Amino acid sequence: MQVNESHSATRTITVMAVLTTALIALAVACLLVGSVDIPAGEVWSIVTGAGSSNDAWEIIVLDTRIPMIVTALLAGAALAVSGLLLQTTFNNPLAGPSILGVSTGAGLGVAIVMLAMGGTVGGIFGQTAGSYVAIMLGALLGAGAVLLILIVFSSIVKNSTVLLIIGILVSYLASSIISLLNSIATEEGISNYVAWGFGTFSGVSMTQMPVYATLLVLSLAASSLMVKPLNAMLMGTRYATNMGVNVQRSRGVLLLITGVLTAVVTAFCGPIGFLGLVVPHVARLMLGTSNHSRLIPATMLAGAATALLCTLLSVMGKHVIPINAITPVIGVPIIIYLIVNRRKIQYFN
Amino acid sequence: MAQSLISTQDLAVGFKRDGKDVALLTGLNLDLKAGTLVALLGMNGAGKSTLLRAITGDTRPLAGTLCYDGRDVTTMSILERARFMGLVSTERIAAGGLTVTELVEMGRQPHTGFLGRLSKHDHEVVAHALESVGMTHKASSYTASLSDGERQKCMIARALAQETPVIVLDEPTAFLDVASRIETMQLLRDLAQEHGKAVLLSSHDMSQSLMQAHELWLITHDRQVLTGTAQELMEQGAMDRLFPSPRICFNENLLDYQLK
Numbered sequence A: 001m002q003v004n005e006s007h008s009a010t011r012t013i014t015v016m017a018v019l020t021t022a023l024i025a026l027a028v029a030c031l032l033v034g035s036v037d038i039p040a041g042e043v044w045s046i047v048t049g050a051g052s053s054n055d056a057w058e059i060i061v062l063d064t065r066i067p068m069i070v071t072a073l074l075a076g077a078a079l080a081v082s083g084l085l086l087q088t089t090f091n092n093p094l095a096g097p098s099i100l101g102v103s104t105g106a107g108l109g110v111a112i113v114m115l116a117m118g119g120t121v122g123g124i125f126g127q128t129a130g131s132y133v134a135i136m137l138g139a140l141l142g143a144g145a146v147l148l149i150l151i152v153f154s155s156i157v158k159n160s161t162v163l164l165i166i167g168i169l170v171s172y173l174a175s176s177i178i179s180l181l182n183s184i185a186t187e188e189g190i191s192n193y194v195a196w197g198f199g200t201f202s203g204v205s206m207t208q209m210p211v212y213a214t215l216l217v218l219s220l221a222a223s224s225l226m227v228k229p230l231n232a233m234l235m236g237t238r239y240a241t242n243m244g245v246n247v248q249r250s251r252g253v254l255l256l257i258t259g260v261l262t263a264v265v266t267a268f269c270g271p272i273g274f275l276g277l278v279v280p281h282v283a284r285l286m287l288g289t290s291n292h293s294r295l296i297p298a299t300m301l302a303g304a305a306t307a308l309l310c311t312l313l314s315v316m317g318k319h320v321i322p323i324n325a326i327t328p329v330i331g332v333p334i335i336i337y338l339i340v341n342r343r344k345i346q347y348f349n
Numbered sequence B: 001m002a003q004s005l006i007s008t009q010d011l012a013v014g015f016k017r018d019g020k021d022v023a024l025l026t027g028l029n030l031d032l033k034a035g036t037l038v039a040l041l042g043m044n045g046a047g048k049s050t051l052l053r054a055i056t057g058d059t060r061p062l063a064g065t066l067c068y069d070g071r072d073v074t075t076m077s078i079l080e081r082a083r084f085m086g087l088v089s090t091e092r093i094a095a096g097g098l099t100v101t102e103l104v105e106m107g108r109q110p111h112t113g114f115l116g117r118l119s120k121h122d123h124e125v126v127a128h129a130l131e132s133v134g135m136t137h138k139a140s141s142y143t144a145s146l147s148d149g150e151r152q153k154c155m156i157a158r159a160l161a162q163e164t165p166v167i168v169l170d171e172p173t174a175f176l177d178v179a180s181r182i183e184t185m186q187l188l189r190d191l192a193q194e195h196g197k198a199v200l201l202s203s204h205d206m207s208q209s210l211m212q213a214h215e216l217w218l219i220t221h222d223r224q225v226l227t228g229t230a231q232e233l234m235e236q237g238a239m240d241r242l243f244p245s246p247r248i249c250f251n252e253n254l255l256d257y258q259l260k
Helices: A005-032 A040-047 A055-089 A102-116 A129-156 A160-183 A187-198 A209-224 A227-233 A237-242 A247-269 A275-287 A292-316 A323-340 B048-055 B078-084 B100-111 B120-132 B148-161 B178-195 B206-212 B230-235
Strands: B004-017 B020-028 B031-033 B037-041 B063-068 B085-088 B166-169 B198-203 B215-219 B225-228 B248-251 B256-259
Touching (some): A005 A055, A005 A275, A005 A292, A040 A055, A055 A209, A055 A247, A055 A275, A055 A292, A102 A129, A102 A247, A129 A160, A129 A209, A129 A247, A209 A247, A209 A292, A227 A237, A227 A247, A227 A292, A237 A247, A237 B085, A275 A292, A275 A323, A292 A323, B004 B048, B004 B198, B031 B198, B037 B048, B037 B178, B037 B206, B048 B198, B078 B085, B100 B120, B100 B148, B166 B178, B178 B198, B206 B256, B215 B230, B225 B230
Parallel strands (some): B037 B215, B085 B166
Antiparallel strands (some): B004 B063, B215 B225, B248 B256
């Protein structure tokens, strides 16, 4: 198959334009759609600062819908980039933060911190400003612990399928510890925890937003500075070293970025499945490349758009549907398509 | 006397098993000079890849020292080594989703800045490297769509684009048909002869190695490393020490091995 250079540049621009358009359209849809019907004109005047005759509408748009949209698009970009970094670092197309247990590890960290603080298990809802920093640190340590386990095993077992199985096992173990912790939590804690475990983009309040957004934006920016080592790592450790890349250090930096991205999203939104695994593949298929200089921005946009699509679907009905009930519906068919067609897809060979 | 680019003093190479060093080859005093093509020959398991891995700095020597251009390798940074030696190995790569050009461009990594932006000069080097291996017509193809031989040529082009004084290749002609094998050996010989590079390759292709290489490093079946030109080694009867079987002998007219 031939890829003309100018053709590939055109394709990149087209893909970026399509993704950006989809992102904007979905964000607008998320502003307009919800359990409360607000006329589009009113939404417009609220967003532009002209205000509305209905105070409740103003609160819904400014304090619920806008934070939810920002939370979703950052979480989507973050999880998708985590997935991409994990796939390249472990040279495993089926890697992702949820399947390798990084999300569950972060969840366990959250549960332990909340219990240690005498509170109840379950996410960040209703926490004071001081405590959510502790919760986030807990998530970070949990994610970091799982990543360390994965690093240790990846140096012992070279087989990438085995590494996936280890990730899944670690994930089960962390889930079971979370359940055990839950058994000593209060009634209210359990219901909080259950809501958090389902995944939601409505958990970040406007006061928490600066911390959430800053951490994610900085980590995403850091990931886009890693294009050179990421591309070199496609060639394996020996070649990457021969091209001047300190593979051990680069891997450490990449996993640190992945850990922060996954931990922050998990602490605020719950352990969200599939996004991190699926979106990088969608970006690769759309662009037709494994070159990270194009793949990273496309993955961010596609991740943000997918998260907004999930958000839209979750608020369209009479009751809010948990995000984790939607991501598999989108993700599983794509994964099956990839597995069935892996001989035909160039980057698998 | 040509400049010595890689030299070893009492080098011992091998591997670790159960935490203990197992030496395969010891007391090596080798010298790789600018402008020469050296073929490393030996039977399977003799330690060719192990020796190459030590020379490329991928494994630490068990004993002795390894110098690149007179400098102890252990004092050099990864980047300094990358600018000194280009590698073509037998490792599988997961870069099928890159085009041939993108693959070869990776050879410029040790020379580009933090973000890896390529200058006009970098693009020229890449184009020239592709031309040298005769793969310009495949420049826009996905790496995954190449045949084994084509992929090998592109990996050589990647090493060329790295513009290093030394190129080390682990069995570069293993998957190639006879015509490509001859072409590849000729290309590597030209690189040494005309561009003053030192080229070290391991091979099982006796006749091509004997005809094209300026110098041979022979690992005998009892793990001695003998060096010299093909002529010198044949006169010493060194060729018959490559394999332990008395029924396999070297035929100087064929430049290859045969049954007695």
